[in-house]
Amino acid sequence: xxxxxxxxxxxxxxxxxxxxxxxxxxxxxxxxxxxxxxxxxxxxxxxxxxxxxxxxxxxxxxxxxxxxxxxxxxxx
Amino acid sequence: xxxxxxxxxxxxxxxxxxxxxxxxxxxxxxxxxxxxxxxxxxxxxxxxxxxxxxxxxxxxxxxxxxxxxxxxxxxxxxxxxxxxxxxxxxxxxxxxxxxxxxxxxxxxxxxxxxxxxxxxxxxxxxxxxxxxxxxxxxxxxxxxxxxxxxxxxxxxxxxxxxxxxxxxxxxxxxxxxxxxxxxxxxxxxxxxxxxxxxxxxxxxxxxxxxxxxxxxxxxxxxxxxxxxxxxxxxxxxxxxxxxxxxxxxxxxxxxxxxxxxxxxxxxxxxxxxxxxxxxxxxxxxxxxxxxxxxxxxxxxxxxxxxxxxxxxxxxxxxxxxxxxxxxxxxxxxxxxxxxxxxxxxxxxxxxxxxxxxxxxxxxxxxxxxxxxxxxxxxxxxxxxxxxxxxxxxxxxxxxxxxxxxxxxxxxxxxxxxxxxxxxxxxxxxxxxxxxxxxxxxxxxxxxxxxxxxxxxxxxxxxxxxxxxxxxxxxxxxxxxxxxxxxxxxxxxxxxxxxxxxxxxxxxxxxxxxxxxxxxxxxxxxxxxxxxxxxxxxxxxxxxxxxxxxxxxxxxxxxxxxxxxxxxxxxx
Numbered sequence: 103x104x105x106x107x108x109x110x111x112x113x114x115x116x117x118x119x120x121x122x123x124x125x126x127x128x129x130x131x132x133x134x135x136x137x138x139x140x141x142x143x144x145x146x147x148x149x150x151x152x153x154x155x156x157x158x159x160x161x162x163x164x165x166x167x168x169x170x171x172x173x174x175x176x177x178x
Numbered sequence: 179x180x181x182x183x184x185x186x187x188x189x190x191x192x193x194x195x196x197x198x199x200x201x202x203x204x205x206x207x208x209x210x211x212x213x214x215x216x217x218x219x220x221x222x223x224x225x226x227x228x229x230x231x232x233x234x235x236x237x238x239x240x241x242x243x244x245x246x247x248x249x250x251x252x253x254x255x256x257x258x259x260x261x262x263x264x265x266x267x268x269x270x271x272x273x274x275x276x277x278x279x280x281x282x283x284x285x286x287x288x289x290x291x292x293x294x295x296x297x298x299x300x301x302x303x304x305x306x307x308x309x310x311x312x313x314x315x316x317x318x319x320x321x322x323x324x325x326x327x328x329x330x331x332x333x334x335x336x337x338x339x340x341x342x343x344x345x346x347x348x349x350x351x352x353x354x355x356x357x358x359x360x361x362x363x364x365x366x367x368x369x370x371x372x373x374x375x376x377x378x379x380x381x382x383x384x385x386x387x388x389x390x391x392x393x394x395x396x397x398x399x400x401x402x403x404x405x406x407x408x409x410x411x412x413x414x415x416x417x418x419x420x421x422x423x424x425x426x427x428x429x430x431x432x433x434x435x436x437x438x439x440x441x442x443x444x445x446x447x448x449x450x451x452x453x454x455x456x457x458x459x460x461x462x463x464x465x466x467x468x469x470x471x472x473x474x475x476x477x478x479x480x481x482x483x484x485x486x487x488x489x490x491x492x493x494x495x496x497x498x499x500x501x502x503x504x505x506x507x508x509x510x511x512x513x514x515x516x517x518x519x520x521x522x523x524x525x526x527x528x529x530x531x532x533x534x535x536x537x538x539x540x541x542x543x544x545x546x547x548x549x550x551x552x553x554x555x556x557x558x559x560x561x562x563x564x565x566x567x568x569x570x571x572x573x574x575x576x577x578x579x580x581x582x583x584x585x586x587x588x589x590x591x592x593x594x595x596x597x598x599x600x601x602x603x604x605x606x607x608x609x610x611x612x613x614x615x616x617x618x619x620x621x622x623x624x625x626x627x628x629x630x631x632x633x634x635x636x637x638x639x640x641x642x643x644x645x646x647x648x649x650x651x652x653x654x655x656x657x658x659x660x661x662x663x664x665x666x667x668x669x670x671x672x673x674x675x676x677x678x679x680x681x682x683x684x685x686x687x688x689x690x691x692x693x694x695x696x697x698x699x700x701x702x703x704x705x706x707x708x709x710x711x712x713x714x715x716x717x718x719x720x721x722x723x724x725x726x727x728x729x730x731x732x733x734x735x736x737x738x739x740x741x742x743x744x745x746x747x748x749x
Binding site: 155 | 353355358359361365
């Protein structure tokens with residue numbers, strides 16, 4: 103899942119996949135700005151068939167948090 | 179790829195539009211350099227002469243105002259219908275004041291969204307029943323916008339309302355993005371909107387296709403006329419017959435917009451013609467078709483003959499046939515012809531036809547609306563020529579020309595003719611010196627430029643009015659008149675009217691003490707103009723650089739004696 107997220111993040115931020123740290127976050131990874139964040143969320147929703155709540159979206163600003171949020175929705 | 183510059187001004191955050199816009203425009207063959215204004219600042223961008231908008235110098239500016247941004251009063255219901263109307267008019271007037279500055283300051287055109295009344299406003303089902311209405315307010319705004327567009331040729335209306343209705347309001351919006359980032363549109367909506375923008379831009383820059391070639395059996399009616407007979411084919415007011423009838427209505431609407439119709443069908447000609455003439459539920463009748471190829475020969479050859487008969491290029495044709503095998507053969511043998519993937523269910527024909535962007539145009543000229551009639555007049559001329567000229571010698575041909583009683587009108591470009599001039603530059607391929615394509619805004623700018631002269635040629639004869647059929651654009655330079663554009667519509671060729679045009683231009687240049695010269699840019703279609711340039715000995719040396727462009731110098735010549743020519747008053 104982490105690699106899948108890195109790949110989506112790289113595409114949405116238009117950076118090379120290798121440049122996205124495995125623990126990337128909006129605080130530490132400079133290309134992850136607020137517009138980029140919306141792009142990442144929209145792309146994850148589309149590609150992983152999930153839907154985040156409004157209050158949740160603003161907080162999902164790292165791969166760790168995204169992994170946790172996705173794990174909590176996926177019973178398998 | 180057509181290169182152009184586009185700006186989008188939006189009343190909310192549309193930053194997510196950049197990528198879908200780039201993708202959609204490239205897919206349409208447009209290389210658009212986009213400037214996206216800071217959200218909410220549309221008015222400042224239009225009003226401030228030093229704004230980034232004017233710095234970007236867009237050929238097309240898109241103005242996207244959301245009804246809820248422009249009318250915060252939606253939170254506060256109007257008190258009466260008249261009040262709602264007045265509020266809509268006031269909103270429009272605010273926009274119109276900014277647009278007046280834009281049209282004075284900029285040279286490009288503007289594409290203005292219609293507004294959509296939000297269905298979930300505070301009134302609920304009281305909306306429209308309370309004696310006042312939000313929708314009425316939006317309607318008034320859109321009405322004023324359309325009225326303004328009818329007067330201002332540089333304003334085109336972007337029918338956003340229709341686009342949102344097509345996809346549905348609920349699917350179109352994502353309130354989460356609005357609350358978090360002042361972005362109103364859902365991701366899918368951004369893609370659809372970008373594609374529609376691209377379609378409008380393509381209509382400005384891409385020549386539209388001129389002729390729809392139709393099959394008959396299982397295309398204009400259900401069944402096979404040769405087997406089922408006049409009473410057996412499906413065409414009427416119910417079931418699948420209704421689908422075919424509605425398809426014919428959609429085709430007729432295209433025809434009324436200036437698309438020429440032709441038939442390529444494998445059938446017994448008499449059976450097919452009997453159905454077209456006599457079936458009570460046919461919408462399309464013989465007079466709607468400019469060419470009929472109904473026989474058992476190959477359809478690709480039929481299509482080539484239609485193109486020759488109508489004197490239009492194969493890349494101006496669209497071929498519609500329910501049979502995938504016929505479509506495949508035509509695609510394979512004449513790749514220039516556009517062959518849409520026709521749906522297998524005739525109920526979907528209309529939707530597929532109206533979704534084809536190849537017939538798109540943002541302006542309808544008088545010539546478009548009369549085109550069908552003009553092709554019928556041409557058929558009368560052809561048969562007249564057939565009777566009059568059998569084994570002619572030169573003087574008999576002159577007598578024929580004289581018998582056509584042609585009147586040529588040469589004028590300086592004006593507001594009425596500018597859209598048609600732009601259209602001719604986009605559509606004319608054969609008798610065209612440089613094949614340079616211009617938008618309406620381009621032509622308007624050049625016609626106002628003192629260093630340029632823009633002329634038109636109109637033609638009529640005893641059979642009817644052929645309308646505006648020629649255009650010339652001259653860049654006057656210190657030592658010469660440079661012929662930037664010189665073209666004639668193919669339907670006016672073969673009667674030496676182009677000689678009158680050249681004679682006028684060279685005389686006007688001489689009056690100014692300058693020679694008339696230019697560059698011939700040959701393409702695979704420009705044989706007709708090349709023939710004229712060669713016959714008069716106007717072609718000069720090739721221009722170095724390997725593109726086979728030739729210098730042209732136009733020598734004085736006489737206006738053919740049988741033409742009555744009216745010249746512009748000013749020169």
